[in-house]
Amino acid sequence: MKGLFETHIDLTAKVLDLRLERQNLVAGNLANVDTPGYRARRIEFENELQSALALDQRGKVTRTNSKHMPSAFTVDGFEGKGIKEFEPRQIFGEDRVDLDKEMAVMGKNAMLYNALTEVITKNFSGLQRVIQEGAK
Amino acid sequence: MIKNVAMQAYRNALQDATQLSQNIRSRTEKKAPAEGFGNMLTESLSKVNAMDEQKSAMIEEFASGKTQNVHELMISMQKASVAMQMTSAVRGKVIQAYQELMRMPF
Numbered sequence: 001m002k003g004l005f006e007t008h009i010d011l012t013a014k015v016l017d018l019r020l021e022r023q024n025l026v027a028g029n030l031a032n033v034d035t036p037g038y039r040a041r042r043i044e045f046e047n048e049l050q051s052a053l054a055l056d057q058r059g060k061v062t063r064t065n066s067k068h069m070p071s072a073f074t075v076d077g078f079e080g081k082g083i084k085e086f087e088p089r090q091i092f093g094e095d096r097v098d099l100d101k102e103m104a105v106m107g108k109n110a111m112l113y114n115a116l117t118e119v120i121t122k123n124f125s126g127l128q129r130v131i132q133e134g135a136k
Numbered sequence: 137m138i139k140n141v142a143m144q145a146y147r148n149a150l151q152d153a154t155q156l157s158q159n160i161r162s163r164t165e166k167k168a169p170a171e172g173f174g175n176m177l178t179e180s181l182s183k184v185n186a187m188d189e190q191k192s193a194m195i196e197e198f199a200s201g202k203t204q205n206v207h208e209l210m211i212s213m214q215k216a217s218v219a220m221q222m223t224s225a226v227r228g229k230v231i232q233a234y235q236e237l238m239r240m241p242f
Contacts, residue, residue: 008192008195008196008199011195011196011199012195012199015199015200045201046200046201046202049199049200049201050200050201050202053196053200055196055197055200055202112201112204115198115206115209116198116199118210119195119198119199119209119213122213122217126216126217126220129217129220129221129224130220130224133221133224133225133227133228134224136228
């Protein structure tokens with residue numbers, strides 16, 4: 001039995017967190033455009049999230065035994081990788097902060113963030129409406 | 137002789153009674169429809185549920201970055217929301233009608 005908020009509000013909130021983190025990283029990159037020796041940092045979470053939600057090619061895995069590993073998505077354990085696993089490398093021309101690339105990443109990220117805020121707002125207003133209609 | 141007449145009368149009465157009951161049964165069977173209001177209600181409820189599930193799946197796909205299709209997401213969310221509103225309105229009307237019937241003096 002699912003609770004009131006355990007549908008996709010958790011997921012949306014988590015992805016909003018991750019997108020905020022990406023925005024912060026991009027802002028940091030932009031701030032360090034002129035810093036010598038600075039390399040652009042990225043956070044990637046899409047592929048991991050897809051496999052955590054069983055949306056990738058392998059498809060849904062069902063739990064048929066209580067001894068199986070839980071494959072369901074949990075918010076607490078999930079975090080994007082990239083900040084900690086950053087490997088320094090030196091390739092001339094590729095390492096410096098590319099302003100256009102950063103701006104493109106930031107624009108896309110902001111748009112997806114806005115769309116997700118819309119999603120979560122609509123979720124809450126829908127829940128509210130159902131509750132109000134039921135209370136009549 | 138008298139016995140015979142009595143038996144005959146009894147038999148006739150029995151036949152009449154069975155005919156009558158058969159008539160009544162056929163009439164009531166005709167009146168009861170095969171697919172009724174409840175069937176329609178359950179069907180539309182399952183449709184609304186399917187819309188909601190589709191909406192959830194689309195939100196998951198969008199959030200995880202698998203699809204970046206905002207307009208389809210918004211359309212399916214609106215569809216699910218309108219269907220839910222309609223369902224709750226119908227539910228309210230049905231309950232109102234039931235209460236109206238219960239208040240009726242017999």
